[in-house]
Amino acid sequence: MKDLKHLIFFEDLLQEANNVLVQQAQQEGKVCVAYVCENTPEPLLNLPGAFSARLRAPRTGSMEVATYYLTSFLCEYTRALLERAMEGGFNFADCIIAPDGCSMMNRCVENMELLQALGRDKPRFFHQYMEIPMKADDNGLNLYTLQCTNHILKPLQEHYGIDISDEAIRRAVAEHNRVCELIRAIGEFRKSDPAVITGYEFHVITLATYVAPKYLLIDKLEETLEELKTREPDKKSPFRARVLVVGSEVDDTDFIKLIEDSGAYVCGDRYCCGSLPGRDPIVLTEDEDALTQICRQYMLRGQCPRYMNTDKMQGRREYVNKLAREYNADGIIYEQMKFCDPWAYEKMLGAHVLREDFGYPVLAVDRPYAIASSGQMRTRVQAFVESMEIKKIQKGEQHG
Amino acid sequence: MAKEIGADRLGDLYIDGGKVRKRREWRGLVDTMYDYSRWLKIMTILGKFVMKPRNVKAMFRYRWMANYLAVPMMVDRHTQGLRGEYLRMCHVEQDLIIDDVAKLLDNLFRGDRRIGNDTEFSKKVVLVDENEMTAVMMGFPMLKSLSRETPSTYVSVLLNQHAAEHYIDVAQEFGLAGDVCPMPEAEAGVSIDDDAPVLGACAIQCNTTCDGSLLGNGVISKRLELEDGIPVFQLAAPLRHREDDVQEYAAQEIRNAIAFIEKHTGAKWDWTAYFDCARRVNIATRCRQEWLDMNRTDYPQVFGSNLALYTETNYMAICGRIPAFEKADRELTRLAEKAYNARKRAAKEYRHRAIIWGVQSHFYMDFLVWLLNCWGIVPLTDMLSMVSTRVLAEEDTPENRETAIYDMAWLTENMIMRNRTHGGYKVLLDELWEFCEMFNADMVVLWEHMSCKALTGMHGMFEERAREKGIHLVWVTHDLFDPRIISRQGVRDQINNYMRTVMREEPLDPSLEILHDEESW
Numbered sequence: 006m007k008d009l010k011h012l013i014f015f016e017d018l019l020q021e022a023n024n025v026l027v028q029q030a031q032q033e034g035k036v037c038v039a040y041v042c043e044n045t046p047e048p049l050l051n052l053p054g055a056f057s058a059r060l061r062a063p064r065t066g067s068m069e070v071a072t073y074y075l076t077s078f079l080c081e082y083t084r085a086l087l088e089r090a091m092e093g094g095f096n097f098a099d100c101i102i103a104p105d106g107c108s109m110m111n112r113c114v115e116n117m118e119l120l121q122a123l124g125r126d127k128p129r130f131f132h133q134y135m136e137i138p139m140k141a142d143d144n145g146l147n148l149y150t151l152q153c154t155n156h157i158l159k160p161l162q163e164h165y166g167i168d169i170s171d172e173a174i175r176r177a178v179a180e181h182n183r184v185c186e187l188i189r190a191i192g193e194f195r196k197s198d199p200a201v202i203t204g205y206e207f208h209v210i211t212l213a214t215y216v217a218p219k220y221l222l223i224d225k226l227e228e229t230l231e232e233l234k235t236r237e238p239d240k241k242s243p244f245r246a247r248v249l250v251v252g253s254e255v256d257d258t259d260f261i262k263l264i265e266d267s268g269a270y271v272c273g274d275r276y277c278c279g280s281l282p283g284r285d286p287i288v289l290t291e292d293e294d295a296l297t298q299i300c301r302q303y304m305l306r307g308q309c310p311r312y313m314n315t316d317k318m319q320g321r322r323e324y325v326n327k328l329a330r331e332y333n334a335d336g337i338i339y340e341q342m343k344f345c346d347p348w349a350y351e352k353m354l355g356a357h358v359l360r361e362d363f364g365y366p367v368l369a370v371d372r373p374y375a376i377a378s379s380g381q382m383r384t385r386v387q388a389f390v391e392s393m394e395i396k397k398i399q400k401g402e403q404h405g
Numbered sequence: 406m407a408k409e410i411g412a413d414r415l416g417d418l419y420i421d422g423g424k425v426r427k428r429r430e431w432r433g434l435v436d437t438m439y440d441y442s443r444w445l446k447i448m449t450i451l452g453k454f455v456m457k458p459r460n461v462k463a464m465f466r467y468r469w470m471a472n473y474l475a476v477p478m479m480v481d482r483h484t485q486g487l488r489g490e491y492l493r494m495c496h497v498e499q500d501l502i503i504d505d506v507a508k509l510l511d512n513l514f515r516g517d518r519r520i521g522n523d524t525e526f527s528k529k530v531v532l533v534d535e536n537e538m539t540a541v542m543m544g545f546p547m548l549k550s551l552s553r554e555t556p557s558t559y560v561s562v563l564l565n566q567h568a569a570e571h572y573i574d575v576a577q578e579f580g581l582a583g584d585v586c587p588m589p590e591a592e593a594g595v596s597i598d599d600d601a602p603v604l605g606a607c608a609i610q611c612n613t614t615c616d617g618s619l620l621g622n623g624v625i626s627k628r629l630e631l632e633d634g635i636p637v638f639q640l641a642a643p644l645r646h647r648e649d650d651v652q653e654y655a656a657q658e659i660r661n662a663i664a665f666i667e668k669h670t671g672a673k674w675d676w677t678a679y680f681d682c683a684r685r686v687n688i689a690t691r692c693r694q695e696w697l698d699m700n701r702t703d704y705p706q707v708f709g710s711n712l713a714l715y716t717e718t719n720y721m722a723i724c725g726r727i728p729a730f731e732k733a734d735r736e737l738t739r740l741a742e743k744a745y746n747a748r749k750r751a752a753k754e755y756r757h758r759a760i761i762w763g764v765q766s767h768f769y770m771d772f773l774v775w776l777l778n779c780w781g782i783v784p785l786t787d788m789l790s791m792v793s794t795r796v797l798a799e800e801d802t803p804e805n806r807e808t809a810i811y812d813m814a815w816l817t818e819n820m821i822m823r824n825r826t827h828g829g830y831k832v833l834l835d836e837l838w839e840f841c842e843m844f845n846a847d848m849v850v851l852w853e854h855m856s857c858k859a860l861t862g863m864h865g866m867f868e869e870r871a872r873e874k875g876i877h878l879v880w881v882t883h884d885l886f887d888p889r890i891i892s893r894q895g896v897r898d899q900i901n902n903y904m905r906t907v908m909r910e911e912p913l914d915p916s917l918e919i920l921h922d923e924e925s926w
Binding site: 073074075076078079083105107108109111112113115116119134135136138139140144145147148151152155310311313314315318341343344346347349350351352353354356357369371 | 576579580581582584585586593610612615616617619620621622623624626627630637639641643644645648650651653654657658661826827829830834853855856858859861862863864865866
């Protein structure tokens with residue numbers, strides 16, 4: 006396929022946490038709100054005068070100092086973030102908001118605070134930790150709205166004078182939704198076979214919307230969408246199977262590239278930093294305040310395994326099944342970052358349920374934060390692709 | 406063989422590679438006779454238990470039941486070297502705990518669909534987590550709150566260090582990553598292996614200590630709710646439990662849990678029973694504080710496993726619901742005061758005053774006794790014993806009924822271990838040094854449970870703070886339930902190396918320095 010016009014631009018945004026659009030927005034006087042977990046409602050971080058940047062540590066190398074503080078038993082994502090923070094790589098942030106999504110992320114940000122790794126020369130800098138619900142119910146919603154008020158809205162207003170009115174929140178949601186609609190429209194092209202966008206390209210574009218100010222991306226996203234409408238797929242597809250990737254945080258585009266280089270087209274991205282459900286638009290009505298509606302939708306759509314009520318647990322596997330059908334996946338890859346407790350359990354159960362109850366071929370893998378070109382992972386994906394091909398052939402023979 | 410404390414070489418009692426020791430310890434005539442009489446009492450408890458055919462049947466049905474053959478050996482491990490009041494304190498606690506666990510097992514098998522199948526009894530049973538505060542059961546005296554995980558995994562590992570290995574392997578063979586905490590992993594393994602009694606009108610789970618515990622519950626509830634048809638309520642206790650803006654959420658969870666239990670059992674919340682329990686919780690808190698106050702002096706009395714194992718049971722699993730524990734609290738206090746007034750000590754020499762922090766190795770709870778006997782390190786208190794000291798409302802008034810909901814929420818949020826592993830670095834890191842000052846400790850023995858992310862995530866800061874404050878920090882790495890990763894001797898070696906190389910000391914009892922107890926119960 007012909008290269009996407011803006012792919013290099015999007016790829017460049019992922020080379021540094023402090024990318025050119027972050028710098029541009031700060032030069033325009035906007036406040037950079039750093040965050041680390043998908044359970045932080047993004048529109049609240051993108052109120053007029055502010056923008057969000059999900060922290061990641063691209064091109065991670067040594068994590069030795071962070072490993073001293075966190076030990077080698079914490080996931081590499083948290084260690085990479087702490088290492089980068091200590092290196093000064095996140096000093097562009099004006100504040101950081103961290104929900105207690107998992108113990109490791111909580112400890113990572115606490116270490117940043119204790120080591121005073123962020124906010125150098127920024128007297129108004131603040132750390133905020135927030136409680137987020139573990140069940141999707143009315144009580145959880147009350148907690149969510151209160152916590153967002155106390156740990157996002159009020160600090161932003163008090164420290165930076167950000168407008169936190171209902172009207173401002175609605176404006177932020179409108180901008181957020183525009184980006185979501187564009188990403189989802191681009192993502193729709195993954196449903197066709199052969200597809201006119203690779204999983205890698207889509208991941209790069211989606212990830213850019215997490216790490217760069219959204220309002221500065223809209224024109225490029227619109228152009229990309231138009232470009233895809235006329236993009237011709239390759240005559241001979243390099244892919245031998247379609248897979249849905251499900252699991253923990255993936256901000257490593259090489260991981261998706263590796264899967265696709267091994268012959269599996271990534272048709273769906275049900276992981277943290279992915280578009281499903283991370284780029285679902287937020288539907289607001291006029292009969293209730295925007296904050297409550299945002300929190301409710303984040304709570305109901307959340308696929309984080311920390312949600313512990315049975316309906317939510319069952320719902321996570323049904324959601325994967327729904328996506329696999331919708332995106333015509335031949336198989337599912339459950340991935341977890343090594344040492345991630347929540348996804349270790351979810352991967353185990355999800356893999357069994359999707360295989361035994363829903364009948365999908367499932368590959369369950371754990372992986373490092375930055376996979377580079379792991380031969381081990383490549384072999385596993387290649388074997389998985391072959392097993393799906395064999396199943397397809399056997400199915401064909403059975404049906405005559 | 407001697408009556409005097411510290412006169413024996415306790416390591417000589419071990420048989421290399423054996424499950425039991427050569428012989429019982431001679432403690433002088435009076436103490437030996439007392440110890441023997443308690444041994445007979447334990448045998449009587451066990452005898453009564455096996456008299457019931459259903460319990461014998463359970464012995465053959467459930468793999469983990471075989472570990473209960475090692476009950477007397479467990480008590481012997483914890484009483485090593487103890488004399489006088491210390492020996493009596495240990496027996497007051499341990500015998501009561503053994504009796505309580507025997508009743509728990511008996512009740513589980515009575516209602517178990519596979520064993521006793523007493524359906525009417527089963528309708529009165531509410532299953533609870535092993536590591537869960539049972540505060541929501543304080544007002545349901547007509548119901549039985551039973552934990553299946555307590556006897557299958559938690560107590561089993563105290564009895565036999567290898568007890569959980571099979572279930573850990575089962576969970577990993579099922580696809581669970583090997584780097585998670587072995588405790589919820591083993592509990593999940595029991596569920597995957599379908600090796601837990603099946604009974605109860607409903608179950609209350611809780612996000613107890615960590616992410617692993619929270620997620621492990623999902624494995625268990627899947628079997629309970631979807632296969633066994635036992636409805637489950639997941640009680641979500643806030644993680645940032647010291648914050649004011651989570652308390653209403655926590656309280657509402659308690660209200661919802663009570664309503665769930667009422668709905669599924671038909672029982673009605675009994676405020677009189679609740680306030681009775683609250684009164685007993687307050688007594689337990691006062692007693693514990695008195696013991697801790699004594700431990701701040703040169704004559705600590707209730708410490709080591711005498712403090713740790715009892716607090717875990719009494720604070721969390723009992724929560725004021727069983728009057729016998731109130732009696733035990735008072736008896737322990739009496740014994741402690743008697744020994745304190747006589748300026749008694751539990752070992753021949755106290756060299757270091759230590760705070761034991763972190764999550765302890767479960768297969769080696771008697772490590773605290775070993776620390777004292779081998780190196781003269783006095784384990785003044787431990788992280789799991791530093792729990793809530795809030796006084797609960799105990800008078801039944803309309804205002805107090807509302808306060809009581811918040812009290813139960815507070816207790817649930819502050820269950821053992823989670824009150825330190827959750828809630829931010831202040832409760833785990835900062836308060837440790839406050840306790841060091843309070844107890845005049847010169848040493849911190851820091852259990853580094855390698856799979857506990859909340860603990861290891863503060864590793865570097867613990868070291869930095871210890872250096873700043875000039876306190877000896879001894880890391881003791883272990884893998885909680887799995888001695889195959891780090892054995893008992895592996896645990897001991899970490900102390901031995903520190904004491905010899907950094908402190909340049911010789912052991913009080915050299916026979917304890919290296920023990921070949923890899924197979925020992």
